[in-house]
Amino acid sequence: MAPPGSFETATVTVKLDDLNPEQRAAVLAPDGPILILAGAGSGKTRVLSYRIAHILAERKASPAEVLAVTFTNKAANEMRQRVASLVGGDNDARIPWVSTFHSACARILRQEGHALGYDRNFSILDEGDSLATIRQVLGDAALADSPPLELARARIEQAKNEAVTPDEMLARAKPGRDASIAQIYRLYQERMRAMNAMDFSDLQLQTWLLFERFPETLERWQRRAAHLLVDEYQDTNRVQYLIVRALAARSGNLCVVGDEDQSIYGWRGADIRNILDFERDYPAAQIFKLEQNYRSTKTILAAAGAVIRNNTERKVKNLWTENSAGEPVTYFTGRDERDEADFIALEIARLTGVGGFRAADVVVFYRVNAQSRAIEEALVRRRIPYYIVGGVRFYEQRDVKDLLAYLRVIANPADAVSLERMVGTPPRGIGAKSFEAIAELAARERIPAFEAMGRLETCSRVALRIAKQAGMLYSWMHDLGARAPDLSVRGIVEEVVAHSGFEAYLDTLDDAPARKQNLAEMLSAASAFDAEKSGGGLPEFLERVALVSDTEQIDSSGGRAALMTLHTSKGLEYPIVFMAGMEEGLFPHSRAAEIDEEVEEERRLCYVGMTRAQQLLYLTNTLSRELYGVRQESRQSRFLREVDPALIRRIAPARETPPIRPLSPREPYVDFADSQLPDDEPGPGGDGLSIGARVIHPTFGRGIVRRREGRGDGAKAWVNFERGGIKLLVLKFANLRLLGD
């Protein structure tokens, strides 16, 4: 018998005493729609894990009827482990399905995709591959009103995030560019289907389309997710919202956890309204607020609260803590980014020396990756061990992708993008023109691109020598493909490395040792995958590889300080947090400058960063910073001025700096003060872009020419943009258009 105040699972009894009253209420709440508003550091993972354990213990559902969805694999792993420790043992049959949105969709589509015309071994294209495919489509379509590549990509992704199909987009589009984009979108989808490939957004869009079109399929998955729990609900986009709603429609057992103050992926399609309107969508919703913070000091919480209070798009919350007041927030202004970085490095040295902290207790956050450079240099100078989370991902490095291309073709012979990459590395005489012939043959005969490669000798366009090369490559890969199901993933990788000539090719290069390092890491990744009991074959390995995220690189074992962008920081906590670059135009980013909703998202990003800190929080900025190739004077971030000065301790800067000014309500943040600009000098005219001319730029929008330098192809201009400030542009590339008055 379980004692009162606890519940029993198959083998263990879990004490509910570990939970505070609000947490306990949320864990024990009866079935039906549930919204848990969980402030930063209020123990939401704990509540979700306990609730899952509770559902299982009460026999409300078997593990095969529970699905918990998170945003990152790291969060999924954490939750799986916590549930495992609650329900006892590592018996997989007792652990419910805990997965990221993307992995869950991939799994559903592997089983059901045939209904939509996809084979179960479809490839998942990363952003680079997807961009290359759109580029091809743009080239082939040669539309009159052809959109720029990046615009087309962004609009297609946006459409997918909003569950808009090509036909729907076309129906809505005005003639002209919008219609062209819709055409490109449709051609892109057709090409992807022919390649049996999906991009990241497709995983979700196709799942939604599947559910929408095949009610009996949906019903099957509704039963599989009879208890559906969704983490980080504030960052769901439209299509995720639709999938969740569809899955929960039958049982009504939808439990979402989130914090609208931590919604930071609006630019990726996340819609904060999903959480704000939950009660409207589910009128029967029970609502729980978790407001006790277990992470930070009172001071840190007060400082973060003072910032987020300036947002209007939020529900009123009152985060509190029993933790001590702690130290004031430290604020430092450096002369420039080097000086700022030096302070950070010195301070880390002090904290890890006499302070008794470990380097691994420290994290440095920044707004844009470009900031990491100066900080790295300073840390190297001070011999502080560090590592960067994010940035270049292992599986997106060139050699790794080249190698993976072979594996992807074996798993999915229709994957023409991977085939093209594979055929070209190592160089074996089969180039763009020959590949064109392969693609054409595949399209004409309606066979996978890989099969077409094997039949190239029938194609008169291609030299016999090249066709024979292709034929040999085909025979070997075909044979390997046939044996693949019986081989370990490592075995397959080893054979590819040895037989493809890839390793021999690397050996001919100067930096062979460094580049072969990546091959070695691939091999060990394959071994590790083989060693997992729940593992699987090549398709499962490729899926894993395609869906790894930055947060999985986090590794606290190395005793090193971590560097990452603020976006990567979500869900993490560190004893000591540095936030560098607290400056207008950088943070909030200039792209958000005057649009209220975007400034609010930047402010949430600031709030997320600050609330990662457990004990010490440092905010730093500069007097002058070089960004995007231009050095300019910095101005203090408005977020700094939103913090009560009483909570801040200012470290005396090396030179006079502006004091913290109180914030007046209607103060303009973006000014066009010419004092920021280099001295004007008369420049060469002729193209109409004289000083003072009003221009428009495809990315930066409207601006004024402030200075000219150089002539001919090297002619450049300093342009002060309304959004984005001053930029130095090479006129040849900048695509500036003159604006009339």
Add this chain to the structure above:
DNA sequence: AGAGCGTGAACGCAA
């Protein structure tokens, strides 16, 4: 002549 391949220049927010 045509195709392949190496070179050398501009890119740039956040997954």
Add this chain to the structure above:
DNA sequence: TTCACGCTCT
């Protein structure tokens, strides 16, 4: 990292 260019091979 892509694009344009010239060199080299068949």
